[in-house]
Amino acid sequence: MACFCVIFFFLLGSCALTNATDTETAILIVVDQSGMGDFQKIQDAIDAVPSNNSQLFYIQVNPGIYKEKILVPADKPFITLGGTNADNTIISWNDSSDIFQSPTFTVLASDFLGRQITIQNSYGSGAKAVALRVSGDRVRFSGCRILSHQDTLLDDTGRHYYTNCYIEGDVDFIFGNAASLYERCHLHSLSKENGAITAQSRGSAEEDTGFVFLGCKITGVNSGTALLGRPWGPYARVVFAYTYMSSVILPQGWDDWGDSSKQETTYLGQYRCYGPGAKTGRRVPWSHTLTAQEAEPFMSKDLIDGKTWIRSAPTKFRRFSYPNPAKIGGR
Template identity: 35%
Template sequence: MTTYNSATVAVLGDGFMAKDLTIENTAGPDAHQAVAFRLDSDLSVIENCEFLGNQDTLYAHSLRQFYKSCRIEGNVDFIFGNAAAIFQDCQILVRPRQVKPEKGENNAITAHGRTDPAQPTGFVFQNCLINGTEEYMTLYHSKPQVHKNYLGRPWKEYSRTVFINSFLEVLVTPQGWMPWSGDFALKTLYYGEFESKGPGSYLSQRVPWSSKIPAEHVLTYSVQNFIQGNDWIPSIGSPSS
């Protein structure tokens, strides 16, 4: 079975809206990539939902997507795809690996897949919390030097991911971002942060191929500018921020 077809729930129709749902993929470690939710819906709004899995939990596959106050759990590349997606006020939580979690790991939270610089796609995290589940944090604190967690890595050549006004807990490594393989995409990706807070937010130690977003560029990633959200997102908070 392909990753694309492994989803517990998959949505194709435009204008999809969901609220107060929990969607989980309970596949064991032999399944490797096992998607809980795959979304190919343009103009989609997801509010107060939980997406639970391990590797490849949320496949934000394509088109414009807005997530508000959601909880997303996983470990390997667990938010991935080539959508233009904004995650606002979400909890992004790392889970322990399913096999020998005590041995340590290198987890990437995101793996964005933009293949062309002309594509208006990317992942934008606004006012989000990056943390681990209670079980993972117990594991992390037992031997933090072997448990490495990164904000993202480039699945495709023009990968784009930004974190704005988000709180990064201690599990986020000082380097912040990890390569996919060698120097692949390091000169063409865009990874940025603006006003990160918390013990995992020290930008001075970030990899040199990531960016500190200039204040004058932050509005590029607003809901209106990035996904034209004022035209189609119902009033569920602060859609214009």
């Protein structure tokens, strides 16, 4: 087993909480399919946010099933998009093209917050069908449901924080090369045989990226049908800590994806996990069962520099005023 020091994991440069001038007050835009809001489509509301904005915008999405393919472009930071309940606020699309073209919802912007929404790719099994792609920095999802089968969540690049989210899929359904903390999330495997929950793609020892699952829960439809992960990149880094693992997890835990050289460079392991799938006695010998000292760098938001940028949803609102009323959709 390769000797590895984790003390430098996620040593990312500090940044200001946000460049927005006011982090409590947001301009409110309401999306309502019945025409009672400012727009009937979510994408129209996002398009209405000025480019290179420095003020928070809150897009309130009223209950409904929104059949849309959504893009939050890189020049529109500081957007919060929130529903009232993820069970009744659903964004759904059906696409099985490649991982960058198929996502139902793509975030390229920084300082984005998604709350209480369901993001779904309804294509089904048997092909790459991404529900959510996150390629912006300082992005948070809270209380969301992210649903597909293969490649559900492309956790691509940047620093990300997922809390109290439900993520469902069967093959490599959390994948990419972001620096991400998943806290109190529920991961549900739909795999029937040898599916993988994670496929992390860190490509070199110099990259401060990886996935940490802290206080999460893993369930599945069938016992002994899911791996904790396999390394997409040669230096893949994934840690599960204080996580309940049901019997869905295969005893070996991890797979080297047919490349034994990755056994020397990856860092895949667990710390104080519990449940029938958490037993380490039959894990692959190149995985890690962390000591308290080894686990310490993974136990807080410091690993994504979170204290400098993770923010709550705004609490004060001003209604959006339109320079041209003819641009208002759904009226």
